[in-house]
Amino acid sequence: MSSDTSLSNLETHLGYWLRTVSNAVSYSFSRKLETEGVTVAEWVFMRILYDFDSLPPTLLAERMGMTKGAITKLADRLIEKNLVERKANPADKRAQTLALKPEGRSLIPRLAALADDNDNAFFGVLEDSERNELERLLRKIIERRGLTDVPTD
Template structure:
C-alpha cells in the first residue's frame, strides 16, 4: 500500500544544510591554498608537521588517522615541491623521519592565515557566542560518532 504522505524534502534534513555549508567552505579554502601551490590534504600534512618537528611517517599516520600509504603519497608530493625533507633515522638505518624545511616552515603561517580568512568569510556572520555554540555542537556530534580521522578533502 502506498503512503499518501510525501517523502521529506532535501531541505528538511540537517545533513543537507551541513553538506551545503561544508562544500562551500571546503571549495573556497581549496581555491585559496591552490594559489599557494598546495592541496588541502597537503596543508593538513604541513600543519601537522609544523607542530611535531621531525616525526616518523608511521607516527604521523597515527596522529592524523590516515594510512601509511596515504602519508607516503603526501610526503612524496611535498618532497617534490621542496616543502619537506626526509631524514635518515640515526638509531635505525631502515627508518626515516619527515620534517618541514625552511620553505615549508615559512609557508604554514601563510596557509593558516588563509584558513582564518576562509573561516571569517563563512562564519563571520555569526555572533561570537553562536560561533562557539556551533563548534560545540559539531564537536559533540564528532565525539558521539567517534569521528577521529582528519578531514583532508
C-alpha cells in the same frame, strides 16, 4: 510526478545543510590554497608537521586518519615541491621521519592566514556565542560518534 508524502524533503535533513556549508567552505579554501601551490591534504600534512621537528610516517598517518601509503604519496608530492624532507630516524637508522624544510616552515603562517580568512568569511556572520555553540555541537557529535579522521578534502 510522484507525491509520496512519506518521503522526507532534502531540506529536512541537517546533513543536507551541513554538507551545503561544508562544500562551500572547503571549495573556497582549496581555491585559496591553490594560489600557494598546495592542496588541502598537503596543508593539513604540513600543519601537523609544523608543531614537531619531525614525525615518523606511521604517526603522521595515525594523526591524519590515513594509510601509510597515502602519507607516502603526500610526502612524495611535498618533497617534489621542496617543502618536506625525509630523514633517517635518529633512534632507528632503518626507519625514516618526515620534516618540514625551511621553505615549507616559512609557508605555514601564510597558509594559516588563508585558513583564518576563509573561516572568517563563512563564520564571521555568526555572533561569538553562536560560533562557540556551533563548535561545541560539532565537537559533541564528533566525540559521540568517535570520529577521528582529519578532514583533508
